[in-house]
Amino acid sequence: MRMKTSDEDLALAAAGGDRDAFAALLARRYDDLFRLAFRLTGNRADAEDITQDVCAALSAKLAHYRGDARFTTWAYRVVVNAVHDRRRRVATRAKSAEGWGDWEVNRRAAIAEAQDQTAWLTTAMSALPVDMRDTLALLLEDELTHAQAGDVLGISEGTVSWRMSEVKKHLRALAKKEQSS
Amino acid sequence: MTDELEELRAAMRKASPDPDPTSRAKNLAMAQRNFDAHQGSTSDARLTSDRRPLVGRIISGVTDMFQSISTRGALTASTAIVAIGLFVVLPEGRDILTPRSPATLGQEAVTPKPIVAPTDLEGRRERSDENFAVQSEELLDADENESFVRTGNLAEAKGDRVKLFSRTQSAEVDAAAGMEAPMMEVAPMRELAIFGEPNTEVFANEPASSLKITAQEPVSTFSIDVDTAAYAVVRSSLMAGFLPPVDAVRIEEMINYFPYEYAAPTVGEAPFSQTATVMTTPWNADTKLVHIALQGQLPALENRPALNLVFLIDTSGSMQDPNKLPLLKQSFKLMLGQLHKDDQVAIVTYAGSAGQVLDATPASDRTTILAALENLHSGGSTAGQAGLQQAYAVADAMAKDGEVTRVILATDGDFNVGISNPDALKDFIADKRDTGTYLSVLGFGRGNLDDATMQALAQNGNGAAAYIDTLNEAQKVLVDQLSGALFPIAGDVKVQVEFNPAIVAEYRLIGYETRGLAREDFNNDKVDAGDIGAGHSVTAIYEVTPVGSPAVLNNPLRYGAETPATDETGELGFLRLRYKNPGEDRSHLIQTLIIDAVGAAGAEARFAIAMSGFGQLLRGSDYLGSWSWGDAIELANSALGEDAFGYRREAISLMRLAQSLAK
Numbered sequence: 001m002r003m004k005t006s007d008e009d010l011a012l013a014a015a016g017g018d019r020d021a022f023a024a025l026l027a028r029r030y031d032d033l034f035r036l037a038f039r040l041t042g043n044r045a046d047a048e049d050i051t052q053d054v055c056a057a058l059s060a061k062l063a064h065y066r067g068d069a070r071f072t073t074w075a076y077r078v079v080v081n082a083v084h085d086r087r088r089r090v091a092t093r094a095k096s097a098e099g100w101g102d103w104e105v106n107r108r109a110a111i112a113e114a115q116d117q118t119a120w121l122t123t124a125m126s127a128l129p130v131d132m133r134d135t136l137a138l139l140l141e142d143e144l145t146h147a148q149a150g151d152v153l154g155i156s157e158g159t160v161s162w163r164m165s166e167v168k169k170h171l172r173a174l175a176k177k178e179q180s181s
Numbered sequence: 182m183t184d185e186l187e188e189l190r191a192a193m194r195k196a197s198p199d200p201d202p203t204s205r206a207k208n209l210a211m212a213q214r215n216f217d218a219h220q221g222s223t224s225d226a227r228l229t230s231d232r233r234p235l236v237g238r239i240i241s242g243v244t245d246m247f248q249s250i251s252t253r254g255a256l257t258a259s260t261a262i263v264a265i266g267l268f269v270v271l272p273e274g275r276d277i278l279t280p281r282s283p284a285t286l287g288q289e290a291v292t293p294k295p296i297v298a299p300t301d302l303e304g305r306r307e308r309s310d311e312n313f314a315v316q317s318e319e320l321l322d323a324d325e326n327e328s329f330v331r332t333g334n335l336a337e338a339k340g341d342r343v344k345l346f347s348r349t350q351s352a353e354v355d356a357a358a359g360m361e362a363p364m365m366e367v368a369p370m371r372e373l374a375i376f377g378e379p380n381t382e383v384f385a386n387e388p389a390s391s392l393k394i395t396a397q398e399p400v401s402t403f404s405i406d407v408d409t410a411a412y413a414v415v416r417s418s419l420m421a422g423f424l425p426p427v428d429a430v431r432i433e434e435m436i437n438y439f440p441y442e443y444a445a446p447t448v449g450e451a452p453f454s455q456t457a458t459v460m461t462t463p464w465n466a467d468t469k470l471v472h473i474a475l476q477g478q479l480p481a482l483e484n485r486p487a488l489n490l491v492f493l494i495d496t497s498g499s500m501q502d503p504n505k506l507p508l509l510k511q512s513f514k515l516m517l518g519q520l521h522k523d524d525q526v527a528i529v530t531y532a533g534s535a536g537q538v539l540d541a542t543p544a545s546d547r548t549t550i551l552a553a554l555e556n557l558h559s560g561g562s563t564a565g566q567a568g569l570q571q572a573y574a575v576a577d578a579m580a581k582d583g584e585v586t587r588v589i590l591a592t593d594g595d596f597n598v599g600i601s602n603p604d605a606l607k608d609f610i611a612d613k614r615d616t617g618t619y620l621s622v623l624g625f626g627r628g629n630l631d632d633a634t635m636q637a638l639a640q641n642g643n644g645a646a647a648y649i650d651t652l653n654e655a656q657k658v659l660v661d662q663l664s665g666a667l668f669p670i671a672g673d674v675k676v677q678v679e680f681n682p683a684i685v686a687e688y689r690l691i692g693y694e695t696r697g698l699a700r701e702d703f704n705n706d707k708v709d710a711g712d713i714g715a716g717h718s719v720t721a722i723y724e725v726t727p728v729g730s731p732a733v734l735n736n737p738l739r740y741g742a743e744t745p746a747t748d749e750t751g752e753l754g755f756l757r758l759r760y761k762n763p764g765e766d767r768s769h770l771i772q773t774l775i776i777d778a779v780g781a782a783g784a785e786a787r788f789a790i791a792m793s794g795f796g797q798l799l800r801g802s803d804y805l806g807s808w809s810w811g812d813a814i815e816l817a818n819s820a821l822g823e824d825a826f827g828y829r830r831e832a833i834s835l836m837r838l839a840q841s842l843a844k
Binding site (some may be wrong): 026044141169 | 185186189190192193196197198199200201205208209211212213215216217218219221427499
């Protein structure tokens with residue numbers, strides 16, 4: 001029965017103190033949260049850490065959930081905030097803190113394994129400015145509308161759409177460059 | 182979705198790992214424990230929840246602040262602020278300083294009203310041109326995400342931050358207890374500064390120079406530094422409402438940002454004059470300061486050689502913010518007015534690919550140049566090296582004998598793609614420097630300012646790195662002091678001071694950490710150092726502790742101690758300078774005695790000392806004792822001099838702002 005209950009109803013029940021609802025909801029969405037964390041950071045270890053942070057904080061945050069946003073939208077905002085928080089904490093240490101690794105290392109890796117799709121992914125992601133990258137990470141799986149992604153990032157729908165068009169431009173330019181080289 | 186996006190999505194799916202099952206189980210169990218604990222302790226946690234949002238909001242407030250800085254009309258705002266020379270008009274500055282009404286007992290925890298400047302700050306920035314009520318509602322909505330954890334679990338994990346907030350917390354507890362004491366929201370600002378730093382900025386700095394024992398290390402050697410970027414970055418941080426990151430503070434640049442009226446050199450002698458004066462230390466009665474001042478000559482501007490300027494402009498996507506490309510265009514327009522009719526300008530852009538958008542054009546052809554500037558649009562990622570190579574190729578084609586050729590690189594520091602090897606890039610620039618084409622770097626915008634790369638490139642290119650945050654700064658760098666920035670009068674200027682161990686027990690150089698040279702580098706003409714431009718003044722300050730002073734920090738050695746030589750000369754030290762005339766390979770040596778006689782500090786020296794104190798306060802120096810922001814402000818106020826451009830007054834405003842933020 002729980003399987004059919006919507007995320008939102010589960011979340012409201014959990015906010016009201018229903019521990020089974022909380023367990024079911026988190027188990028259902030855990031992997032999505034982890035994958036988003038990975039898309040945002042490009043690093044498995046970071047994604048694990050962030051998911052852990054989010055899990056630690058979720059029960060308390062959930063008390064504020066009012067059911068007026070989709071649960072995933074709401075939860076993704078928690079993940080995005082955790083990622084931003086983490087980036088800031090490591091900000092002064094190194095440029096690699098922004099995730100997707102150090103561009104220099106990536107570039108060399110990309111050259112060495114030009115055929116490797118992962119390397120291509122890394123090159124493509126690391127070439128994007130960080131806010132574009134975050135927008136892309138949210139929208140890549142088509143789970144959210146531009147408006148919802150805007151809610152998650154705290155920006156307007158128009159800005160999301162603009163960023164996505166910029167992302168596409170970036171990718172096209174990259175593809176062109178690859179063809180020509 | 183486009184094909185490229187599909188491809189990226191496929192690649193991402195393939196690359197995405199599955200969550201580790203062990204961690205997954207552990208995390209789910211932990212979340213459940215937290216959930217249970219949370220249910221049992223709602224009432225106890227209430228007070229905590231009043232505080233925790235504070236952190237979340239500050240964090241998100243700052244993020245949004247940076248976003249709004251870059252997306253809203255911050256350019257016009259900040260320009261206006263500087264133009265009237267007052268910092269307090271900045272709305273968030275007022276917010277921070279204004280006492281707020283306390284939270285009343287029983288008020289709903291999520292009410293944003295009594296909480297903290299930053300969220301409010303974000304809201305206020307928006308509110309300045311949008312509807313207040315709507316914004317407030319959004320803040321309420323956003324709250325569910327900002328409010329971190331009620332239970333102690335995360336508070337434990339992030340205990341360090343909770344501690345930092347203890348002052349505010351107690352204020353809130355008082356408020357919750359129904360006391361009507363006004364709540365000052367100044368305490369969190371320190372924290373805000375730490376978290377406020379956007380994540381991709383990189384600053385070049387070293388730990389502060391340590392105290393040296395004269396008997397062991399009597400000689401101190403460094404290269405001069407006429408960059409001004411650090412001061413502008415500090416200003417931009419303070420104006421945005423947070424203390425600058427410690428590494429952003431290069432004290433010598435904060436001192437040398439200002440023009441000083443040191444005695445000009447005699448015509449026909451060395452291209453700059455040098456003075457070394459001993460004076461009392463404002464922050465320590467038992468030490469002295471040695472103030473070393475170099476003043477470059479200002480050749481007659483009418484007869485200056487023709488300039489060939491290649492603007493190398495970063496038009497990558499990140500440059501679209503109003504305080505980047507648009508400010509850059511305005512800045513270059515200002516500069517055009519300063520050029521002579523025989524000067525030539527070319528423009529090369531670099532984004533996804535590098536391209537020349539303006540062939541060498543006489544500066545008198547303003548219409549063509551302005552049109553080319555107007556047509557610049559941001560987009561694409563950055564290929565710094567390809568752009569540099571092209572700019573140098575253009576510059577080589579423009580260069581003629583007797584002319585000054587310079588590439589002016591304008592960027593937000595995003596060398597994202599294209600530098601296959603940063604060291605190779607530096608070598609490339611250094612090679613070009615030796616062929617006579619210099620490089621200056623202008624930094625724009627905050628967020629991913631790569632100060633470290635800017636510094637490295639400018640130092641290798643014999644140019645200055647300046648950071649342009651407002652049109653006012655553009656006016657200073659590109660109009661008022663353009664000749665200094667573009668016309669070197671002495672190259673590879675090195676300073677070496679030898680202290681007399683009979684008089685000086687210990688010494689330390691204030692600032693210049695990134696400019697230190699080895700003792701033997703002084704006489705080695707192959708070793709590069711900083712240049713002095715036309716009319717530049719350069720100041721260096723040592724704090725020295727006399728032998729026998731109670732301020733000596735190092736105990737004499739019990740074993741193997743040498744008896745200090747007695748001294749009859751009255752010489753505190755010996756100052757040696759080396760410089761090369763532009764285009765020459767061999768250096769000239771200038772030597773001056775530093776006499777151990779405390780003289781009265783003139784206004785120029787006093788202001789330089791005040792700025793060095795300001796820089797040390799920002800860096801949290803250990804050597805200042807109880808000397809405070811107030812003392813720095815007082816000292817600077819006493820040394821305003823003529824201050825025709827208002828730079829010093831602005832610095833005092835910044836000191837006052839820092840004083841408030843540091844509380």
